Amino acid sequence: MKPPDFQALLGQDNDNDHFMVGIKFTNRGIKLYGDFYTSDMIVGSPLGLITKIGEAEVDKEKDVDYLSSIEILIIDHADVMLMQNWSHVNTVVEQLNRLPSKQHGTDIMRIRAWYLDGQAHFYRQTVILSSHINPELNALYNQHCLNYRGKIKLECKYKGVLPKILTQARQIYERFDTESIAEADNARLKYFCEKVFPKIKDSVQHGVMIFISSYFEFVRLRNYLKSQGASFCLFGEYIKRNDISHVRGQFFRGEKKIMLYTERAHFYYRYKIRGVQNLIIYSLPERKEFYPEIVNLLEESDTMNCRVLFSRLDHLRLERIVGSTAAKRMVESEKSVFVFA
Template identity: 30%
Template sequence: MKRPSSLSLDPGVSSKPKFESLEFIDGDDPFQTHYSHRSSTSSKSTCLLSSRELALSNVSTPLIKPQIHKKLLHTDSSSSYLDLLGNYLDVFFTLSSSYFEEYQNAYILHILNHLYKTKTQITKNDQLPDPVKDQGFSPTKILVLFPYKKNAKVFIEKLVEIHCKGKKKKMTKSSRRKFTEVFEEAEDAEVSDAFKLGVVLGDKRELQLFTPFKASDMIIASPMSLRQAILNESEDENAKENLGILCSIEMVVMENSEVFLMQNWDHIETIFKAMNRIPDRDSMTADINRIRDPFIEEKSKEYRQLIIFSEFISPLLLSLFNRNENYKGKAKTIDHYPGVNQYDVVQKYRKFRASSQLSAADERFEYFTQNLWPNIKEDLYPKSILFVASYFEYIRVKAYLEENDPGVLCISEYTQKSDKQRSIANWKNGKNKAICVTERFLYFRPQKFDDIGHLVFYSLPEFNNFYEEFARESKEVISVYCKFDGYSLQRIVGDKKAGQLLK
């Protein structure tokens, strides 16, 4: 997989120039022209959207102010974020939790607006004498991915608030009962990532949950559970990939996407590979004469909108975003960071040459094993920590340490609980000079490490709080990086210093 380069990242990374505000003008509703008009542009620009800097690429501006369906006239739809989403661009929003409600309201209104318009259009076309191509293979148009049940629960409650106008009785009895069982009464209701359900919006504001996927308007799921459904994971070894579930998706929303980085990213890749492909005949519920040409030609992914919400930009998320083929173009927020390393600790940054994104992992390992570790291991302070961001890097580093430096303990998210406890106790008692840990282990099993000797970052963390918390307790910090680590570096040292280190 290609990993996008970093800090050529965004324009204006070391300063904050003033940009013009993004304008939305009156014109043909983007929903009506989405499948009938294709623009070809390769322009790039930077603008302001509600005081946030926004980088646009392959977007024809000015953008059109989308029309709001009559079913949403009771809501506050005067949002520039809703206007942006309503132009069907791919959007990557970085934000903190304190600002998330405004963004969430905008994207939920956008989802409902799209579904209401689609249903109205199909109903009108039903009355015409000749069939009109206005559908996909199935009615399932929206996919919303959440890392945990608690995130999905909030989303569903917002659907009830807006679509049902707050009337829970508009949910079917079976939906209310199952919702309570799964999202409120279950022991794992807060942190479980085992959930998936279909949703149907009724014409009279009814709401059905846990409907069959192929008969649903929308799918709400965790990546893990949806992957299991796609791959038909069961005892039947001959079960085929279920392409009918996601064959007609027109919009994907990923909420709290930074958490997906700490889960199994392969689930995300599997989902996107299975999306917008031609299914078997049993999965085609629409009249074949009304299926749009892009679906038949397996080009519907070019019309699929991707909306990502994350606390920060990461190479994996950005790669997924850039690979989405939406012809309408892309918009992503530009962030500025002051840095977190403003305290009295010796901090050293060691840059290695990476010839390409694909070879960076091998070159990092070569630099660590041949240049860095052999020169520092004898001089490590007691109670040192070696931090490794990914599990795949950890496997490689662990094998090297076991062969060349067995005094270093190694623990990851997959280490047995008893082994973890013993290793941490030995490290705290000074029986072993260093311990190697992964970011995912620290994310899911937070640990208190104090009085740290050397803190060595084999790779920089995605979550900059790990750098801040650990560095503050350390005598000396050594960080290994290359030109492709710009986003992580920027969050740790700030815009200006990152630009200097990456030169």
């Protein structure tokens, strides 16, 4: 049985994420699938919008000038879009409120002066709805929410999701140091290579799952394990459906010692992976509900060991999982190892 959040987002037959609809309001009702230039509202997915932008770049006869007059932008379920290609969202927002390339029959005398002066983005109202905040959303908020009347952001205090863990897993959080955001990925990989992998390599135990948040980290770890001649299998978001059963079987039977498992793969498939004896969370998940789901995969384990790597830059993710109070203590403490059981 899939979790409720999966059923709500992906459990229906119509889960197409490539769409764009123009809506026009009239005295007699509402017209759907209207022309974008005369529509009062446009509802579209990031993929649908980016496709139109791409078509306009290739075919000079086409354009996306209808994005120039957007007065209210609502980004709903932004946290779900983070599980897709967030760069599409950035590209679409950057296209808003630009001066149009054609007149499209517009009466110039009726256009507000600030539009012609290229100041329309200072008058646009932007609403971003998300279950949590992260650096990408903060960047969008800081760089593109520029209304002259100001802006406001709601921040939550979290209690954490550790009580939702059903196993007796011993969770060891290990903090590594990094000097800057630019060096964070390299510092994480270096810590894994020097402190974590040698113990995996020397152990005879199978069933080692390494959970990874981003595809970029997934590729780097895959290349490193290849260079070390490790026995491993891959379960990422781009896996073919025909290969899923084969990969899960290899891991469960012990034919492959290590499984690399990504957050997006868990988001889209939500399979229960059997055979997990040792869990290493290379990077904390964005979605807090995934953490207990992943740790609970240890229910068949004899050792119930879970190691979690984090840095001070992971504060936003950390507080959603262990709680705001504990997260503050963990990033400020002189200690670098913390245990939850």
